[in-house]
Amino acid sequence: GQSLEQPSEVTAVEGAIVQINCTYQTSGFYGLSWYQQHDGGAPTFLSYNGLDGLEETGRFSSFLSRSDSYGYLLLQELQMKDSASYFCAVRDLGSGGGADGLTFGKGTHLIIQP
Amino acid sequence: EPEVTQTPSHQVTQMGQEVILRCVPISNHLYFYWYRQILGQKVEFLVSFYNNEISEKSEIFDDQFSVERPDGSNFTLKIRSTKLEDSAMYFCASSETPGGETQYFGPGTRLLVL
Numbered sequence: 001g002q003s004l005e006q007p008s009e010v011t012a013v014e015g016a017i018v019q020i021n022c023t024y025q026t027s028g029f030y031g032l033s034w035y036q037q038h039d040g041g042a043p044t045f046l047s048y049n050g051l052d053g054l055e056e057t058g059r060f061s062s063f064l065s066r067s068d069s070y071g072y073l074l075l076q077e078l079q080m081k082d083s084a085s086y087f088c089a090v091r092d093l094g095s096g097g098g099a100d101g102l103t104f105g106k107g108t109h110l111i112i113q114p
Numbered sequence: 115e116p117e118v119t120q121t122p123s124h125q126v127t128q129m130g131q132e133v134i135l136r137c138v139p140i141s142n143h144l145y146f147y148w149y150r151q152i153l154g155q156k157v158e159f160l161v162s163f164y165n166n167e168i169s170e171k172s173e174i175f176d177d178q179f180s181v182e183r184p185d186g187s188n189f190t191l192k193i194r195s196t197k198l199e200d201s202a203m204y205f206c207a208s209s210e211t212p213g214g215e216t217q218y219f220g221p222g223t224r225l226l227v228l
């Protein structure tokens with residue numbers, strides 16, 4: 001089976017930097033994805049790490065350490081619109097040749113204060 | 115920008131009734147998925163679909179569920195005999211690659227079973 005652990009809630013101040021951690025236990029591993037979900041909205045893809053290291057996309061960066069089964073999402077210059085839930089996710093390794101679903105963590109609710 | 119669409123946005127049904135949730139994936143995507151999210155909980159994988167057959171399904175996807183691609187554009191999820199615990203938001207997603215690290219989610223159908 002697969003399991004992912006992430007904090008349930010993080011609070012930060014507008015303009016600051018926040019890091020959301022994710023640790024995982026998987027039977028096989030390709031990489032770690034991050035999704036954002038606003039209340040009542042759909043998950044939106046943010047970032048993916050297939051290899052160790054840092055991936056940067058604008059204000060968002062994501063890091064992976066395969067040896068530590070650990071990754072994080074870094075959000076810089078926080079804006080009020082970044083208030084949302086953030087999910088880490090891993091690919092389910094199916095029988096091969098088809099589409100693999102994602103196993104999501106329980107999500108981290110990011111609260112941004114002015 | 116192409117997007118996944120879903121209909122209806124809301125569905126209310128009586129326990130024991132059949133419902134069909136509809137999705138139109140992004141047109142050049144070949145890999146399709148259904149997920150559900152019970153209110154306040156994480157996104158859970160139901161089933162993935164490729165080349166007109168199921169690739170992978172979770173333990174949630176039991177005999178009351180079925181999926182179909184009736185034509186070149188639609189992808190449907192049928193729940194044969196709804197139960198109270200089927201009340202959730204159902205998301206359709208599609209991806210270009212089988213790994214599905216980057217999946218594009220539709221806006222969801224909120225299903226309420228009474």
